[in-house]
Amino acid sequence: MKFSKAWIIAMKDFEEIKKNKYIMTTLILMPLLFAIIYPIVFIGSALAVENTDTSDLEAITGMVPNAETMTPQQILITYLANLMLILFSMVPGIIPTFIASYSFVGEKLNKSMEPLLATPTTDTEVLLGKSLAVFLPTMLVTYMSSCVLVVLVDWLTFPIFNRLFFPNIELLIVLFLFAPAISIMSIELNVLVSSKVNDLRAAQQIGGLVVLPLVIILIASLLNIFSINPISLLLLSALIILLDVGLLYLSKSIFQREEILTRWK
Amino acid sequence: MIVTEGLTRHYGEIVAVDNLTMKIKSGEIFGFLGPNGAGKTTTVRVLCCLISITAGNAFIGDYQVGKPEDSLKIRKMVGLLPENAGLYERLSAYRNLDFYGKLYEMPETRRKENIEHFLRMLGLWERKDQIAGTFSKGMKQKIALARALIHDPEIIFLDEPTAGLDPEAAQMVRNFILELKKEKRTIFLNTHNLDEADKICDRIGLIKTKLIRIASPEDLKKGLWSRKTAIQLHNLNDTILKTVKQLDSVKSFQTMDNKLILEVDDPEKENPSIIEAIIKAGGKIVFVTEVRPSLEDVYLKLIKEA
Ligand SMILES: Nc1ncnc2c1ncn2[C@@H]1O[C@H](COP(=O)(O)OP(=O)(O)OP(=O)(O)O)[C@@H](O)[C@H]1O
Ligand SMILES: [Mg+2]
Numbered sequence: 415m416k417f418s419k420a421w422i423i424a425m426k427d428f429e430e431i432k433k434n435k436y437i438m439t440t441l442i443l444m445p446l447l448f449a450i451i452y453p454i455v456f457i458g459s460a461l462a463v464e465n466t467d468t469s470d471l472e473a474i475t476g477m478v479p480n481a482e483t484m485t486p487q488q489i490l491i492t493y494l495a496n497l498m499l500i501l502f503s504m505v506p507g508i509i510p511t512f513i514a515s516y517s518f519v520g521e522k523l524n525k526s527m528e529p530l531l532a533t534p535t536t537d538t539e540v541l542l543g544k545s546l547a548v549f550l551p552t553m554l555v556t557y558m559s560s561c562v563l564v565v566l567v568d569w570l571t572f573p574i575f576n577r578l579f580f581p582n583i584e585l586l587i588v589l590f591l592f593a594p595a596i597s598i599m600s601i602e603l604n605v606l607v608s609s610k611v612n613d614l615r616a617a618q619q620i621g622g623l624v625v626l627p628l629v630i631i632l633i634a635s636l637l638n639i640f641s642i643n644p645i646s647l648l649l650l651s652a653l654i655i656l657l658d659v660g661l662l663y664l665s666k667s668i669f670q671r672e673e674i675l676t677r678w679k
Numbered sequence: 680m681i682v683t684e685g686l687t688r689h690y691g692e693i694v695a696v697d698n699l700t701m702k703i704k705s706g707e708i709f710g711f712l713g714p715n716g717a718g719k720t721t722t723v724r725v726l727c728c729l730i731s732i733t734a735g736n737a738f739i740g741d742y743q744v745g746k747p748e749d750s751l752k753i754r755k756m757v758g759l760l761p762e763n764a765g766l767y768e769r770l771s772a773y774r775n776l777d778f779y780g781k782l783y784e785m786p787e788t789r790r791k792e793n794i795e796h797f798l799r800m801l802g803l804w805e806r807k808d809q810i811a812g813t814f815s816k817g818m819k820q821k822i823a824l825a826r827a828l829i830h831d832p833e834i835i836f837l838d839e840p841t842a843g844l845d846p847e848a849a850q851m852v853r854n855f856i857l858e859l860k861k862e863k864r865t866i867f868l869n870t871h872n873l874d875e876a877d878k879i880c881d882r883i884g885l886i887k888t889k890l891i892r893i894a895s896p897e898d899l900k901k902g903l904w905s906r907k908t909a910i911q912l913h914n915l916n917d918t919i920l921k922t923v924k925q926l927d928s929v930k931s932f933q934t935m936d937n938k939l940i941l942e943v944d945d946p947e948k949e950n951p952s953i954i955e956a957i958i959k960a961g962g963k964i965v966f967v968t969e970v971r972p973s974l975e976d977v978y979l980k981l982i983k984e985a
Contacts, residue, residue: 422781426767426774433769526765529826532727533782534754672730676690 423543445559496642506597511621514604595654602661685735710880758832764823768812783830797825907970913963
């Protein structure tokens with residue numbers, strides 16, 4: 415495996431992505447929208463309720479670490495901010511479905527896979543190159559929009575906490591562990607989907623199912639079954655990374671010359 | 680240069696190529712002909728190490744097809760123009776070629792030289808910065824051809840390079856292929872265009888899952904029918920027919936309207952006296968021509984028999 419070859423392929427894909435107005439618009443607008451709307455809805459609603467009674471919050475108090483040292487409003491904000499982090503992880507989950515549907519299914523529909531596979535590159539180099547071309551832009555927009563999110567949340571919550579709420583441990587775990595793991599999972603799922611699907615929209619819709627685990631986590635924490643704290647986030651990340659490894663084997667077994675040219679529909 | 684020994688490839692139950700044994704020499708243009716679904720594309724894909732062999736062996740130069748450690752070396756040696764051009768539609772013609780040059784790890788100067796050389800040769804240098812998606816089918820095909828050559832491969836596989844091209848563009852591609860032959864490259868050409876195969880190929884292989892025959896276009900045509908002579912007359916009548924019938928040198932003959940078609944063992948020697956006899960019998964000759972089977976006749980006959 416030569417990384418340089420994977421990089422040549424990734425650079426080619428970047429160039430194609432850059433020239434695709436649809437992807438570029440989605441890439442810029444969607445994360446930005448998430449980064450602005452979530453804080454306004456979540457933090458805004460917490461700010462709106464001024465005189466929260468501790469009894470109303472009993473259910474969630476147990477879910478927030480160090481709750482005993484906080485005011486009810488601080489507890490509420492901390493709880494909602496944690497939910498927001500999970501929702502924000504949809505960005506690295508969904509973005510790959512847009513890019514990958516073009517770079518994998520698109521390349522297949524365009525029949526440009528055969529000449530590419532006829533070059534002296536290994537299957538792994540091609541898969542790695544094309545995956546990097548999805549992963550790097552995804553993480554780039556995730557991090558850029560997370561800056562907007564952090565600034566917005568800190569600006570809204572500074573009067574309540576009298577310190578910067580973000581960055582905290584939870585945010586760091588989400589950004590540097592959970593989000594990349596989710597993004598990799600999404601890319602691998604898209605590789606699997608692209609071997610079966612011949613239609614960009616369908617690929618995007620099926621690939622979008624990657625947010626399902628996030629929705630489950632979200633519901634579980636709304637039902638107070640699951641509490642979002644550094645330990646649980648670390649465990650979750652580990653679980654997703656494990657899934658990633660399994661999916662990597664699967665997608666590697668599907669992404670082979672023979673398979674691509676003879677069995678991919 | 681290319682050797683196959685009992686090469687066989689199945690797709691599940693379907694036998695696409697069966698027991699193919701042939702040798703293609705270095706520097707020759709080899710034409711691979713056969714009906715749709717005959718296994719031409721499959722053979723090319725196997726030889727380019729894109730798909731696996733079910734049974735048998737194949738060698739490209741000194742390397743064995745299907746041996747994992749030889750695959751990359753083979754792919755480096757060969758250039759492939761697949762059935763579909765498959766260009767990156769959003770990238771310029773130049774960038775399409777540049778990308779492939781880089782994948783073949785060509786040094787930058789050589790890469791640039793080759794891109795310019797081929798684009799100029801194919802008359803597309805002025806449009807090098809245009810997006811490939813805006814090109815016509817023929818132009819795309821030419822770019823794809825340049826792409827197959829960008830790394831100076833010794834062996835070039837061309838899968839129907841002139842399919843869908845206008846006559847002028849097809850002619851240009853054919854001339855281009857002949858140029859490549861002058862550079863001592865080995866060319867493996869899949870085609871449905873029999874005229875093209877006849878004109879440019881040194882040898883032709885006929886395939887319909889199995890290899891039917893392999894020979895030079897001349898030998899293919901000669902092998903099937905003896906040469907015939909057609910004599911077009913103004914007035915083919917019984918006297919003339921009687922005269923022809925009595926000639927020992929005429930082995931058999933047919934008539935078509937005022938045309939006589941004769942089978943003669945040695946036309947160079949016998950024809951002058953036959954013609955003299957016909958004139959003496961009162962025949963007024965308009966044309967005398969040699970009848971050769973076209974490659975198409977040979978192709979249709981052999982494929983039907985197979
Ligand atoms: N991926 C595949 N799966 C199953 N069968 C296949 C596949 N590819 C080719 N075949 C079968 O293999 C046989 C040979 O196909 P191939 O494409 O090699 O023919 P060809 O000579 O190139 O035909 P054409 O002149 O139409 O291009 C056909 O019967 C075809 O249906
Ligand atoms: Mg074919």
